[in-house]
Amino acid sequence: MVDFDVIVVGSGIGGMAAALKVARADHSVAVLEAAPAFGGCMNPMQKGGYSFHVGVHYLGQLAEGDRFWEILDEIGLADRVEFIELDPDTIDRYVFPDFELRLCKGRERFEDQLIELVPGEERGIHKYFEVYGQVMKATESLLEVGARPSKLLGWLLRHPIMVKYARVPYQRLLDEVTSDVRLQTALAAPWFDYMLPPERASVAYGIATWDHYLSGCLLYTSDAADEVSPV
Ligand SMILES: Cc1cc2nc3c(=O)[nH]c(=O)nc-3n(C[C@H](O)[C@H](O)[C@H](O)COP(=O)(O)OP(=O)(O)OC[C@H]3O[C@@H](n4cnc5c(N)ncnc54)[C@H](O)[C@@H]3O)c2cc1C
Incomplete structure (x- = not known):
């Protein structure tokens, strides 16, 4: 054995x-x-003579020194996979019946785009990104602290924003910053990533998903670049 x-x-x-x-x-x-x-x-899935790449299509935080890049570096893969940056102006397009939102690289640029989309909601948008900044700061520091119970209390005391939002749904934050349906829809746009509507997703998840994208996404290439390729 x-x-x-x-x-x-x-x-x-x-x-x-x-x-x-x-x-x-x-x-x-x-x-x-x-x-x-x-x-x-x-893994790709085979159906009807085609190979479908169902899982990872694009990844964020992969520029040299970013968090995911560091993980790849640590396990010796950083220089073995080739990445190509997606168009920083349109990483994704969210198309709704009466408006369209382009996911772009950079938090400030995205914030400006939201203000342009719903001009009367500037205050709510700033408030959202204020909370966003605090939640991301707390999340980053949690990665350093690790999930050790003995350290968690101190971490919570240093980041009261997590006491406020750790156990409330993302929808609560959306309601706090705006009642504008269009803005709420925009701020919840990537919900399909976590497969939960804002009423059931956590604030941290809603925000961290944006952050993953806004830091700039890199597409992985290799043979998985074509989403559907004949086998
Ligand atoms: C359609 C789709 C698109 C996606 N697009 C992206 C994207 O663009 N970018 C991105 O970053 N992420 C994307 N994701 C998410 C990403 O693919 C997943 O988060 C990631 O691949 C999950 O990896 P994992 O190792 O946690 O789990 P999995 O990849 O699910 O692996 C779990 C493995 O454990 C095995 N297993 C389970 N139970 C047992 C057991 N008891 N004994 C032995 N083996 C077991 C399973 O067979 C499986 O192989 C996408 C996901 C989907 C479904």
Whole structure:
């Protein structure tokens, strides 16, 4: 029987990254996978003679020194995958029946775009981004502190914004900053990413998803660049 220092269950991008990190620290590691192939959501799905890349299409925070880049660097993959930056003016387009929103790189530019979209709501937009800044600061510092219970209380005391918003739905924040339906819709636009309507998503998730995008998304290339490719 073979002994391992660590067993990772599941070989998605999360399990594989964890396993690589363990291996780089010179511990033996086994990855257990229930599916016929490694990769989880990174795997293409075959249907009707086509291969569909259903999972990761674009990733944020991958410029050198950014958080995701650091993870890749740490596990020795940063220089082994080629990334191409998406058009910074239109990372995504959210098309609604009566308006369109372009997701662009840069928080300030996005804020200006929202003000242009709903000119009377400038105050609410500024308030939203004020909370956004505080929540992201708290989130970043949580990554440094780690999820150690002994440190969490001190972290909460340093970031009262999390006491206020940690357990309330994203919709509450939207209601606080505006009653304008169009602005609320815009601020909740990427909800499909977390598959929860604003009434059920957390404030931190709603904000962190924007932040992931606004820092500028990079598309991963390799053979997965075409979403649908004949097999
Ligand atoms: C349609 C779609 C589009 C997406 N687009 C993007 C995108 O553009 N950008 C982005 O950043 N993210 C995107 N995501 C999200 C991203 O794909 C996932 O967050 C990420 O791949 C999840 O990785 P994971 O390792 O946590 O889990 P998974 O990839 O789900 O891996 C879990 C693995 O664990 C295995 N497993 C589960 N239980 C067991 C068990 N008991 N024993 C053994 N093995 C087990 C499963 O078979 C699976 O292989 C998208 C997701 C979807 C579905």
